[in-house]
Amino acid sequence: MSEQAASSVRYEEATKRYPGAPSPAVDGLTLEVPAGEICVLVGPSGCGKTTAMRMVNRTVEISEGDVLVGEDSVRDREPAQLRREIGYVIQQIGLFPHRTISENIGAVPQLLGWKKERIRERSAELLELIGLDPELGDRYPAQLSGGQQQRVGVARALAADPLVMLMDEPFGAIDPINRERLQNEFLRLQAEIRKTVLFVTHDIDEAIKMGDRIAVMREGGRVEQYATPAELLMAPANEFVEDFVGADRALKRLALMRVRDIHLWEAPLAHVGQATAEVRAKLERPDVEVPFPLLVDGERRPLGWLSERDLAAGVVPGRPDSPLGPVLELDDVMRDALADLLQHETQYAPVIDHAGRIAGVLSVEIISEFLGSPEAKSDEHPAVERPHG
Amino acid sequence: MGNPFVLAAGEVGGDFFKERSSGTLPCQANESHLFCVDWAKENIDRYGTPAQQHLEIVLLSVLIGFVVAFALALLAHRTRWLQPPLLAATGVLYTIPSIAFFFLLLPLTGFGRDTAVIVLSAYTLQIIYRNTMLGLDNVPDSVKDAARGMGLTNRQILWKVELPLATPEIIAGLRVATASTIAITTLVVLISAGGLGTEMYGSNFNFPTAILIAVAIIALMVLAFDLLLLTAQRLLTPWRKARPR
Numbered sequence: 001m002s003e004q005a006a007s008s009v010r011y012e013e014a015t016k017r018y019p020g021a022p023s024p025a026v027d028g029l030t031l032e033v034p035a036g037e038i039c040v041l042v043g044p045s046g047c048g049k050t051t052a053m054r055m056v057n058r059t060v061e062i063s064e065g066d067v068l069v070g071e072d073s074v075r076d077r078e079p080a081q082l083r084r085e086i087g088y089v090i091q092q093i094g095l096f097p098h099r100t101i102s103e104n105i106g107a108v109p110q111l112l113g114w115k116k117e118r119i120r121e122r123s124a125e126l127l128e129l130i131g132l133d134p135e136l137g138d139r140y141p142a143q144l145s146g147g148q149q150q151r152v153g154v155a156r157a158l159a160a161d162p163l164v165m166l167m168d169e170p171f172g173a174i175d176p177i178n179r180e181r182l183q184n185e186f187l188r189l190q191a192e193i194r195k196t197v198l199f200v201t202h203d204i205d206e207a208i209k210m211g212d213r214i215a216v217m218r219e220g221g222r223v224e225q226y227a228t229p230a231e232l233l234m235a236p237a238n239e240f241v242e243d244f245v246g247a248d249r250a251l252k253r254l255a256l257m258r259v260r261d262i263h264l265w266e267a268p269l270a271h272v273g274q275a276t277a278e279v280r281a282k283l284e285r286p287d288v289e290v291p292f293p294l295l296v297d298g299e300r301r302p303l304g305w306l307s308e309r310d311l312a313a314g315v316v317p318g319r320p321d322s323p324l325g326p327v328l329e330l331d332d333v334m335r336d337a338l339a340d341l342l343q344h345e346t347q348y349a350p351v352i353d354h355a356g357r358i359a360g361v362l363s364v365e366i367i368s369e370f371l372g373s374p375e376a377k378s379d380e381h382p383a384v385e386r387p388h389g
Numbered sequence: 390m391g392n393p394f395v396l397a398a399g400e401v402g403g404d405f406f407k408e409r410s411s412g413t414l415p416c417q418a419n420e421s422h423l424f425c426v427d428w429a430k431e432n433i434d435r436y437g438t439p440a441q442q443h444l445e446i447v448l449l450s451v452l453i454g455f456v457v458a459f460a461l462a463l464l465a466h467r468t469r470w471l472q473p474p475l476l477a478a479t480g481v482l483y484t485i486p487s488i489a490f491f492f493l494l495l496p497l498t499g500f501g502r503d504t505a506v507i508v509l510s511a512y513t514l515q516i517i518y519r520n521t522m523l524g525l526d527n528v529p530d531s532v533k534d535a536a537r538g539m540g541l542t543n544r545q546i547l548w549k550v551e552l553p554l555a556t557p558e559i560i561a562g563l564r565v566a567t568a569s570t571i572a573i574t575t576l577v578v579l580i581s582a583g584g585l586g587t588e589m590y591g592s593n594f595n596f597p598t599a600i601l602i603a604v605a606i607i608a609l610m611v612l613a614f615d616l617l618l619l620t621a622q623r624l625l626t627p628w629r630k631a632r633p634r
Contacts, residue, residue: 059538083540094535098553098628108539140628156539166538 006196007163009033009056013065016051016221025051026221028065033213036194040211042201043244048221049200053166056198057086069164084108087157087165087195091172093149095141101127101152102137108160126155129189147178154186158193165197172201183209204245208233208252216241230256250371254335259328259351262370264360265289267350269296270306274316279306290361294350295320300357302327302350327352330359338367425598433602435588440606442502442583447570447610450506454513454566459559461514462521463547475518483515487573491580505582509573513566520562524555557629560622567614571607 011031017024026048033039041049054060055067058079067074074082095104103110105126106119114122127134130151141149150170157165170186171179187210190197201207207214208229215226218240225237233253236242246252268282270293279293295303295316304320326340328351341349341364353359458479465471485493490508498504528551536546552559578586588603623630 057538059534080540080542083538088535088538090531090535090538092529092531092534094529094531094533096532096536096550097529098550098626111540111545142628153535 005161005163006035006194007070008035008068009039009164009196009198010068011052011055011065012068014052014055014062014067015064016048016055016060017063024063024220026055029221029223031215031223031226033196033198035196037212038190038197038199038210040199040201040207040214041217042204042207042211042214043217045202047217047219049202049217050168052217052221053168053198053200056164056166057083057088059083084111084160085163087162087167089150089153089157089165089167089170091169093141093146093153093173095149095152095156097141100138100140101132101144104141104152105137105156105159107156112160122159126159129158130155131185147174147182150174150182151185154189158195163196165195167197167199169201170199171206172203186210205252205255208255216244251335254338254367254371255333257334258330259332259334259337259362260330260359262334262362262366264351264362265348265366267294267348267358267361268292269294269300269358270316271296271298272303272316272318276311276313276316279316280311290348290363292322292348294358294361296358299355302352302358325349328362330354334367337362338364341367423597424601428598429602432599436585436602436606439583439585439587439603440610443571443574443585443607444610446502446505446509446574446577446582446584447567447614450509450570450574451513451563451567453506454510454570455517455563457510458514458517459521462518462525465518465522466525466547466551472522476522479515479518482511487512487576488579491576495580500581502577502582504580505574505577505584509570509577512573513570516566516569517559517562520558520565521555524558525551527558528554553626556625557622560618560625564615564618567618568611571611571614575603575607 009032011029014026014029015024016026029048029052031039031052041052043049051060055062056069056074058074058077062075069082069086095101096107099107102120102123105123106114109119109122123137124134127137132148132151132155136144136148141152144152150173154170157167171182174182183206199207199210201210211229213226214229214232216224216232218224224244225232225241227235227237230253232241232245233249233256236245236249242249267290268279268288270279272295282288283291283293293306293311295306297303302324304324305322306316307321310317310321325346326344326349328337328340328349330351330353332340332351337349341347341362347365348361348363351359351362461475461479465475487508490511491504494504494507498507532550532554533546536550541549574584575586575589577584578590585603585607589600
């Protein structure tokens with residue numbers, strides 16, 4: 001891919017006043033978005049987040065202050081020229097109904113005067129990048145599903161390799177299942193193309209999922225907190241942010257953690273053919289955390305849980321009485337792991353590493369202790385990587 | 390005689406009337422005969438010139454009406470406050486009864502085709518203007534927002550996005566305007582502008598064959614134009630027949 005270009009975006013006391021409005025829609029916004037990061041502007045409706053975003057490509061004219069893309073003030077640029085360097089994705093998608101998918105994707109390159117051949121190649125390349133059948137290139141937007149259309153919307157914004165992408169509630173009109181899929185796809189794409197993205201949403205969960213940084217805004221475009229998702233959840237700057245993030249912020253943190261980030265329990269292990277007395281001995285130790293032994297094979301891969309009946313025999317049987325139930329992986333997102341446990345109505349699940357070997361046991365109890373601990377709310381917890389995809 | 394229409398038609402009436410009344414064919418004498426095939430066969434060539442005149446007047450009027458209405462629509466699209474006065478002005482023109490309109494213009498522009506074309510183009514204004522505005526207004530805001538955000542200039546948005554998307558409504562307006570102009574053009578015989586009206590008002594009202602032939606030609610004309618414009622619309626808006634699969 002040729003995608004390399006990305007510029008930082010810097011708001012310097014940027015203000016937008018609408019004639020007749022009692023107070024500015026955005027009042028002296030100062031914010032810096034580093035190149036290559038997704039910055040989510042989140043806040044209740046009417047907080048000025050969309051207005052702030054639109055200042056970047058001058059679809060909203062700045063009244064006072066400035067916005068810099070890279071080192072250049074957008075106020076010095078001719079608006080149409082500026083916009084061709086900035087990707088633009090909106091909730092209603094806004095594909096041109098009278099142009100084919102390929103023509104839609106090639107719209108900005110065409111404005112920039114690219115040669116036909118190059119536009120055609122670029123359209124095909126982008127169709128592939130967003131995972132659409134190249135045959136769809138000759139269709140019209142009305143022939144695509146909503147999810148497909150929004151993918152094309154993203155591809156169209158990326159076509160001329162923009163310095164910055166503006167995305168205004170891009171997945172807001174998509175049904176929840178497809179929204180999740182599109183979010184994941186976009187994160188995967190972003191890991192590859194590393195654009196500077198300004199992403200507007202009113203959905204805090206989406207903000208936490210998508211953002212490298214999140215700016216929580218309230219009326220007048222005032223930034224109440226500008227932080228990474230983990231910081232935001234661990235240490236809300238004030239009551240407004242705390243309320244906006246929600247009472248379940250500790251729970252939301254689970255979406256940012258992986259199973260490997262938490263201290264797992266150790267299961268008493270049993271091997272096929274081992275004397276049950278040995279296994280019983282392990283269970284009687286005072287520090288035992290899991291009350292059932294886990295049967296593993298020679299490679300320490302879990303096979304199943306042993307029940308009282310299994311242990312009544314002299315040696316550990318080859319087929320355990322209780323099924324294994326869900327098996328988690330160290331790289332699983334904590335929230336999904338918890339969902340797995342709850343769905344299977346089980347208290348415990350073995351966790352395996354990438355080779356399939358037992359790494360520990362995750363229990364509902366571990367998670368609830370984590371949620372109740374000061375660690376879940378304090379700064380002391382080691383920073384966690386945002387799960388991509 | 391004594392028919393006010395024929396009197397108003399002035400010199401157009403005379404010859405035709407005499408010729409037609411002195412019927413020599415058997416069915417022409419029979420007044421209860423609805424359609425005289427023999428007469429039609431013998432006289433069909435007399436419709437050539439009036440039909441051609443009719444066609445010319447229609448084409449000229451619709452063309453002029455379209456150019457003016459389209460220009461007005463583009464102006465009003467850019468200058469919002471012009472919309473109500475323009476709609477009112479074109480609407481007022483439309484409400485003037487056509488016969489009154491013709492006679493009101495006579496002192497200014499005289500008998501003949503010019504007056505006919507002026508009146509008929511004025512009638513098309515309202516329909517074409519209103520449909521063009523409707524088409525432009527129907528373009529989804531999201532499409533215009535995206536176009537602007539992508540760096541299309543206002544002119545590019547108008548010509549590359551809005552007008553192509555307004556094509557179905559614009560052509561719908563042209564279809565109605567053309568059909569009604571073809572019909573009203575039958576009246577221009579009253580100001581000596583020719584057309585197929587000459588074959589209606591100049592004929593013996595007790596002899597319907599001559600009128601029926603003119604009516605049939607007019608109906609064919611309306612159908613032909615409608616088909617032509619519909620085909621043009623299909624070709625110009627291929628995305629509309631592409632439905633979800």
